[in-house]
Amino acid sequence: MNTSFSEELCLTNETGRMLYHKYAESMPIIDYHCHLQPRDIWENKQFEDIGEMWLSGDHYKWRAMRTFGIDEKYITGTETSYYEKYLAFAEIVPQLIGNPLYIWCALELKRFFDIDEPLCKENAEDIYVRTKALIAEKNITPRWCMEHSHVELVSTTEDPVDDLKYHIAMNEDPTLKTKIITAFRPDKAMFAAKPGFAEYMKALENAADMKVTTFREMITALERRLIYFQKITGTTVSDNGIPDFTWVDATEEEIEFIFQKALRGEKLTKKEDDQYRSAFLYEMGKLYCIHDYVMQLHIGTYLDANRKYVKRIGQSTGFDCADDSTRVQSVGELLNRLTLEDRLPKTILYCLDGTNTENYAILAAGFCEKATRAKVQLGAPWWFHDQIYGIDKQFRSVSNLYPISLSVGMLTDSRSFLSYPRHELYRRVLCNFLGELVERGEYFSGESELGKTVQNICYNNVKEYFGFK
CATH class of the missing domain: 1.10.2020.10 (uronate isomerase, domain 2, chain A)
Incomplete structure (x- = not known):
């Protein structure tokens, strides 16, 4: 029985071992979604x-x-x-x-x-x-960990009202070897039904240097911040957390009524909340398209399930779960409305509900079009699924429905500077899966093509898709 770490971890076939060690192992890392704190990178304690x-x-x-x-x-x-x-x-x-x-x-x-x-x-x-x-x-230190792991680029995640002061400081630091950008995450502006919405609008006013008294003014303010984020870090990354989402149509007058109601701190009905979220995601999708951002949709979280302990310990401390309340059809309608306006941005769909992974892969393929490879695609196995079984399961099911050769690969989604081996684990499982196909006779286009596919998934695709320099 093995009692020490094996360099052949997850590599159970000869072709997989060759693919990993020859083509995947030495590729740099682009970590395009994480929750590292910019201050930690800047201070480098x-x-x-x-x-x-x-x-x-x-x-x-x-x-x-x-x-x-x-x-x-x-x-x-x-x-x-x-x-x-x-x-x-x-x-x-x-x-x-x-x-x-x-x-x-x-x-x-x-x-x-x-x-x-x-x-x-x-x-x-x-x-x-x-x-x-x-x-x-x-x-x-944080920077040592990134350099040691051959991390070329990291995208942190910031709220639109963030002043990006640490990103500005890092831009001026010639000793920083890893490129640091940030994702634009406007969740607080979407959650109009949550307490603190009016206070957040005041913070958005200050950040955008303009009045925010209407829904349209809020969208304009967010666009200003979107442009600012791109100017400071060169980012093309947005991130949108969708705990639950049901598409419901609304007129501009209805949306304005709901916005004003939220500003006054009045309780929204379920229908009003759905109408607002639908309008918000639609407007943000158009902005992402106009300003060449990739729209990442993280779908299906059940936040703060254990409210007693969340109240005692705090949010994001291990009490969140997966949920199946968001219908694929609602996300599809969002993509459809943006397509009708020729304003569908590049989009990555992350599904936390493991029973719906295949359905989102099918949906993504239905919105791909000329001039852009994998314009809409399924994201890497996310959160509770970013482990050996979840990664392998997604390869085996999704490759039947959407070409995995077009995938932008793995991300850490982490708050830890030690998390970069998650990319390694993903690459090992990928190579082992492809090796199985070869050794079963299901792939025979040769090593050169297969090696290129491995390196594209590990590195080249993500660089091209996001336009990273």
């Missing part, structure tokens, strides 16, 4: 220990620790040290068989610290001491 690097904001680990009944003080508590949290996590790692955390941690220990033994309670102290010494010796 050295990490204290592996506990901080692993447990300062990783909701995957937090969720797993809770399932083992570990006290919250060892998860998100402020009264315990990262060292204590690390020891609590290390104790459960051997029991995470089949869970992506096991492989992610093994990859991170191997790639960043050259440790290939399995973490457990018995060696946790030793590994802690060794990693802490290496952090000091190598001066392991």
Whole structure:
């Protein structure tokens, strides 16, 4: 039985091993969607220990620790040290068989610290001491992690009202080797039914330097910020979180009535909320098209499911789930209306509802057209699906419905600077899947074509699709 990390991880056939080591392994990384903080990149502070690097904001680990009944003080508590949290996590790692955390941690220990033994309670102290010494010796910082992982470009995610001061500072820093841009994420302007909408409109007024008293003025203000984001970072990336969405038509007068109602803090009906979200996404889609942004739609989140603990601990701490309330037909209608106006931007659809993955792939293919390769496409397996089984499952099902050779590949969607091996895992699963097809006789166009496909999925497609320089 193997008791150390294997360089043939996930590579179960000879062709897959050849494809990975020859064509995929050395390709640079473009991480076009993540939740890293620009301030952390700018300040480039050295990490204290592996506990901080692993447990300062990783909701995957937090969720797993809770399932083992570990006290919250060892998860998100402020009264315990990262060292204590690390020891609590290390104790459960051997029991995470089949869970992506096991492989992610093994990859991170191997790639960043050259440790290939399995973490457990018995060696946790030793590994802690060794990693802490290496952090000091190598001066392991956010920038070091990106450079060490051959990351060429990273796109963080910012709200339209952000002043982008850290991005501005990074633009002027010649020592920064990784290009940093940002995605434009206007979710707070879309959630008119949530508390704080009126206050957010005031913040948008200040950021855009204009009055925002009508729906049209809000769209104009968002366009100003869209242009500003592009001017500062050269971005072509937008990101839109859609917890639930039902397309409902509305007149301009109805939308204005709903907007004014939201400004006054009055409760919107379900129909009004749906009408507003439909109009908002439609208007933003047109802006993305006009200004050459890619529209990323993250569909199907069930946020804050455990409201008791969200209230106690905070949002984005491991209490979000997947949901199936958004119908494919509603997303299709959004794409259809934009197509009718010749304003459909390049679009990536991410589906958190695993039962609908194939349906969104079919939908995406229905809106592709001349002059743009993969104009609308299915995104990488997202959030709860970005693990070996989820990645492999998507390759096996979606390749029957949409050419995976056109995919823009993997992203981390992460808050951790140690997450780049997720790209490696994706590439390993990809090569193994393609190798299986070759060895079953289902593909026989030769190594040159297949190698080119691998490198396109890993790197070339995303660079071309987003227009990254």
